Amino acid sequence: MANLSRRAFAGILPLGVVGGGLLPLLAPGDAVAAPVAGPVTPLAQIKIGRFTVTALTDGYADMPYTFFPGRSAAQVEQAAVAQKIARPSGVRFVFNQYLIEDGERRILIDTGPAGSIGKTGALPQALAALGVSPDQIDAIIVTHMHQDHMGGLIAGGQTVFPKAELYIDRRDVTHWTDPAKRSTAPDYLQTSFRMATDVVRLYPRLQATDGAREIARGISIVDLTGHTPGHIGVRIADAGQSLIMVSDTVFPVVHPAATDVTFLFEQDRAAAKAMRDRFFASAAAEGILIAATHMPFPGLGRIVSDRGELRWQVADWALQD
Ligand SMILES: [Zn+2]
Numbered sequence: 001m002a003n004l005s006r007r008a009f010a011g012i013l014p015l016g017v018v019g020g021g022l023l024p025l026l027a028p029g030d031a032v033a034a035p036v037a038g039p040v041t042p043l044a045q046i047k048i049g050r051f052t053v054t055a056l057t058d059g060y061a062d063m064p065y066t067f068f069p070g071r072s073a074a075q076v077e078q079a080a081v082a083q084k085i086a087r088p089s090g091v092r093f094v095f096n097q098y099l100i101e102d103g104e105r106r107i108l109i110d111t112g113p114a115g116s117i118g119k120t121g122a123l124p125q126a127l128a129a130l131g132v133s134p135d136q137i138d139a140i141i142v143t144h145m146h147q148d149h150m151g152g153l154i155a156g157g158q159t160v161f162p163k164a165e166l167y168i169d170r171r172d173v174t175h176w177t178d179p180a181k182r183s184t185a186p187d188y189l190q191t192s193f194r195m196a197t198d199v200v201r202l203y204p205r206l207q208a209t210d211g212a213r214e215i216a217r218g219i220s221i222v223d224l225t226g227h228t229p230g231h232i233g234v235r236i237a238d239a240g241q242s243l244i245m246v247s248d249t250v251f252p253v254v255h256p257a258a259t260d261v262t263f264l265f266e267q268d269r270a271a272a273k274a275m276r277d278r279f280f281a282s283a284a285a286e287g288i289l290i291a292a293t294h295m296p297f298p299g300l301g302r303i304v305s306d307r308g309e310l311r312w313q314v315a316d317w318a319l320q321d
Contacts, residue, residue: 041126044298046317049238051218054099055291055298056126058111058152061118062089068254069269070261080253091253095120095148096299098245098291099130100219100236105138107219109234109245110293111152111160116191123152124160139165141221143247144228145176145196146265149293154195159202166199167215169223169230170208173200176228189265224249226275227266243300245291249279252295256280256303256310280310289315 044055065073065080067090080086095118098109115121127134140161142150145168153160175181176196185193200206209215209232211223222233227248234245254261259276266272283290283303292299300315 041122041129042297043126043130044300044317046243046300048236048241048243049218050102051236051238052101053236053243053291054101054130055300056097056099056123056130057297058095058097058113058123058126059118059120060092060094061113061120061148062087062092063263064090067091067264068251068261069264069266070258071254076253076261079257083253085253091251092296093118093148093252093294094297094299096291096293096295096297097123097126097152098234099127099132102218105216106132106136107139107141107216108137108161108164109141110143110149110247111140113148114151114155116147116151116195120148120151134161135163137161137164139167139215141215141232141234142166142168142172142199143233143245143293144169144231145172145192145199146228146248147192147195149247150192150195150199153199154202157198164203164205166203166206167209167221168199168206169221169232170210171225172196172228172230173206173208175230185267189267222246224275224279226268226271226273227263229268229271231275243289243291244283245293246279247293249275250290250292250295250303250312256284256312284310 042057046053065076068076076091077086080091095112097112100107112123113120176193177200182193209221212221214220218236218238220235222235222244224231224233224246231247233247233249236243250256251263255276259273259280262269262272280303284305287302290301290303295301295312298317300317302313302315303310304313
């Protein structure tokens with residue numbers, strides 16, 4: 001089992017994940033809480049062996065019920081109603097990011113839409129609440145080149161994380177910087193194509209990776225091609241504990257109950273279905289702890305088989321011994 005460290009817990013208590021409203025934020029080591037204006041920035045931490053993994057969130061956006069090919073809008077809304085999470089504006093997607101620390105390096109997974117969709121742009125505040133400045137991020141793994149995963153890399157035409165190496169799968173780098181692909185892509189993907197070109201230009205320390213690969217001891221890229229050509233996950237493993245960050249393999253409301261329902265942004269629906277057919281079955285068999293970008297914060301859970309149906313079981317991440 002993954003344990004929440006007591007030290008980590010002491011650090012997150014003031015950050016408002018257990019209560020609503022405006023709470024004072026504590027930077028690690030601060031003796032006095034400094035009130036911060038604006039919405040609460042939630043942080044949640046979990047220990048995986050020697051790693052501390054902190055869930056951060058850039059914000060949220062509601063995806064219309066019409067955005068889920070394979071099901072009618074009425075069917076998706078009905079599923080949301082049954083799960084007691086229906087909203088007039090659609091399915092609420094959170095944008096979670098994950099910071100991995102081992103005492104030496106800080107590796108961030110994804111950077112959120114940064115205001116390009118919905119109510120987002122909170123990641124810098126979340127990092128600041130943790131006492132981490134952008135130039136302290138050593139590496140960033142971008143799980144795929146959709147705007148809601150890489151938007152925070154750039155602000156005002158400038159690099160946000162000047163010292164970070166970037167890891168992005170080569171298939172996504174190739175796809176999202178291809179002018180021919182861009183010219184035939186629908187409007188709602190144009191922002192991602194534009195951002196991808198900017199990211200490649202502004203991050204000379206980009207390493208295009210080829211499928212599965214260990215990028216640091218205990219941190220491995222997992223090939224989850226399907227959502228995009230180079231969609232990847234990240235497996236964090238140490239001392240018999242592990243966590244797999246699966247990015248957009250699991251969406252709220254519709255997954256993991258079915259694999260034949262996809263998302264509007266998935267251009268190759270057969271590949272997206274194949275990805276989920278493979279992953280959901282193996283994740284349920286293994287019972288592995290999962291972090292998923294768009295599941296309710298902190299996005300930690302497991303896929304469990306319940307009377308022949310697969311469902312999402314929120315992980316008991318807090319207050320563990
Ligand atoms: Zn996404």
